[in-house]
Amino acid sequence: MNQTCKHGTAGATFWWAREDLHYRNGRLLFAGQDVAELAAKSSGPLYLYSLDRAEANLCRVQAALDQTGCASRIYYAMKANRFLPLLERLAHSGKCGADICSPNELDLALSCGFPASRISFTGTGVSSRDLDRLLAQPDLTINCDTIGMIRRIGERHPGREIGLRVNPGLGTGYGDAEKLTYAGARTTKFGIYREQWAAALETARRYGLKVTGLHFHVGCGYLNGQLESWDRAVGAAVNFLDDLPDVRSVNAGGGLGLPHRPEDRPLDLAAWSAILRRHFAGRGVSIAVEPGDYIAKDAGILVLSVTDAEQKRDTRFVYVNGGFNLHPEPAFYGLPCEPVPCVPRGAPAEPVTIVGNINEALDIWASDMSMPPLAEGDFIALLNAGGYGSAMSSNHCMRGDFQEQAF
Numbered sequence: 001m002n003q004t005c006k007h008g009t010a011g012a013t014f015w016w017a018r019e020d021l022h023y024r025n026g027r028l029l030f031a032g033q034d035v036a037e038l039a040a041k042s043s044g045p046l047y048l049y050s051l052d053r054a055e056a057n058l059c060r061v062q063a064a065l066d067q068t069g070c071a072s073r074i075y076y077a078m079k080a081n082r083f084l085p086l087l088e089r090l091a092h093s094g095k096c097g098a099d100i101c102s103p104n105e106l107d108l109a110l111s112c113g114f115p116a117s118r119i120s121f122t123g124t125g126v127s128s129r130d131l132d133r134l135l136a137q138p139d140l141t142i143n144c145d146t147i148g149m150i151r152r153i154g155e156r157h158p159g160r161e162i163g164l165r166v167n168p169g170l171g172t173g174y175g176d177a178e179k180l181t182y183a184g185a186r187t188t189k190f191g192i193y194r195e196q197w198a199a200a201l202e203t204a205r206r207y208g209l210k211v212t213g214l215h216f217h218v219g220c221g222y223l224n225g226q227l228e229s230w231d232r233a234v235g236a237a238v239n240f241l242d243d244l245p246d247v248r249s250v251n252a253g254g255g256l257g258l259p260h261r262p263e264d265r266p267l268d269l270a271a272w273s274a275i276l277r278r279h280f281a282g283r284g285v286s287i288a289v290e291p292g293d294y295i296a297k298d299a300g301i302l303v304l305s306v307t308d309a310e311q312k313r314d315t316r317f318v319y320v321n322g323g324f325n326l327h328p329e330p331a332f333y334g335l336p337c338e339p340v341p342c343v344p345r346g347a348p349a350e351p352v353t354i355v356g357n358i359n360e361a362l363d364i365w366a367s368d369m370s371m372p373p374l375a376e377g378d379f380i381a382l383l384n385a386g387g388y389g390s391a392m393s394s395n396h397c398m399r400g401d402f403q404e405q406a407f
Contacts, residue, residue, distance in 0.1 A: 015262040016338055016383055020050055021301075028342045028381055030301055031407040036342040038405065039303040039379045045322035045402040046303040047390050049081075051089045052407075053299035054386070058095055061256070061291055064269035068277040070287045075099035075120045077254050077292025078109060080387040085406040086296065087112040099254070099290040103133035106140070116140045120251065120288065122165055122215055124189055128152055135160075143215040143251065145191060147200050154207025163213025163251065164200060164244075167191030168236030172229035174221025174257050179333050182255075183218040183233065191216065194240075201243060211244050213288075217253025221293065221335060224268050226257075231275045238279050249286045252276065256294040260336050260384060267294075293387040300386020302327055302337065302402075306378040307357065316352045318374050323356025323363045325396040327382065327389035331362040337382035337389075339365055345372045354380065358397050 017023075021030050028035045031050035039046055058074065065072035074096040078087060087108070090096055097118030098109040109119050116139040123130070124145050131149070134142055135157050143163035144150045153162060167190055173180025182190050192200050204211055216237040222230055234252065241247060256267055276287055304320035311317075324331040339354050349372050354365040365382065374380070394400055 036379050047404040049300045049406040057295045064273040067273045069281040072287045075290045077290045080292030081296040150203045159208045161210045161212045163215050165191040165215040166240050167193050170233040170236050171218030172222050172226040173219035180220045213249045214247050215251040220255045221257035223257045234279050251288040254290040256291050297384050297387035302382040302385035306374050318352045318354045323358030325394045328392050329388050337385050339380050342379040347373050
């Protein structure tokens with residue numbers, strides 16, 4: 001549904017509404033649960049997750065990959081959300097592996113049921129101690145981010161299979177935001193650039209390492225408006241294949257986005273998979289992808305309670321019992337979590353600015369949002385909170401407590 005009626009309008013529908021997220025009889029339902037009732041039983045901020053939604057998102061990506069004409073594999077990027085019930089559901093579904101970026105994530109993935117043969121590591125700033133822990137799993141896929149990492153693997157395990165993460169020098173992200181673009185005009189820390197390519201291949205040859213995988217990840221949250229840029233980035237990454245006769249799998253990373261604002265439209269997965277098909281069909285390689293946000297983000301909401309509401313000069317502030325430390329993305333990356341009242345009043349909406357309980361200027365959930373009147377004790381749900389929320393949270397100001405529930 002893509003209507004943008006104001007909250008509280010009788011019979012209104014909303015751009016974010018769907019079968020498992022909507023109002024019924026004036027109350028917000030999520031995953032079949034009355035959100036306000038659950039929040040009333042919680043002692044503070046509450047994350048709610050729909051496991052069915054997460055798995056449905058996973059299945060949509062797989063259906064799109066099936067149209068590429070190539071063998072494929074999905075690795076769930078567990079840095080997006082590492083809540084145990086979610087990881088266990090995905091592992092036991094058998095529909096995906098796990099993308100990890102630290103040895104501790106490796107241990108967690110294994111404990112949740114992902115076998116090492118279905119786990120892919122891609123990290124940056126990887127220490128020798130990290131490598132020792134990773135190399136203890138011979139079936140683990142390891143993608144090397146630097147020439148130094150190639151050398152240190154070769155010193156420890158000559159002859160091992162590895163993947164190489166490359167930086168094609170082109171990228172994109174949600175709204176073309178620079179902070180969400182991992183490869184582009186600005187030099188980033190990620191991957192091996194073309195200027196380093198010959199040295200990287202020579203280092204691998206020196207230690208008899210067999211390069212069987214090519215990896216690239218160029219940005220986060222891209223939607224239809226960024227597919228043309230993503231297409232160019234994929235094309236630039238494909239050029240590295242010419243020097244890699246033993247590559248069996250190309251990992252196109254993650255970054256698939258979803259709507260955050262009323263004007264956003266869902267990513268056209270058919271157009272996305274057509275780009276992959278055009279670049280890789282007939283090359284004899286399988287395609288891997290690492291969606292995290294796309295699987296988890298709209299499968300979760302963060303529920304906060306109103307602690308105060310007050311007019312200050314020309315702004316009406318609504319204070320809630322959780323701050324940006326619980327979900328840093330809106331403050332850090334400009335990726336909003338749409339705030340919706342759990343039990344909206346029918347009174348006319350008014351512009352409000354929703355702020356948290358952290359003593360920092362960054363602590364703003366939403367500015368000038370049209371909302372029905374809100375009062376102390378009301379509950380607000382922040383949508384699209386399932387990815388990079390709890391996983392990135394901190395205890396800043398010692399206000400890091402929250403609860404999580406999955407259905």
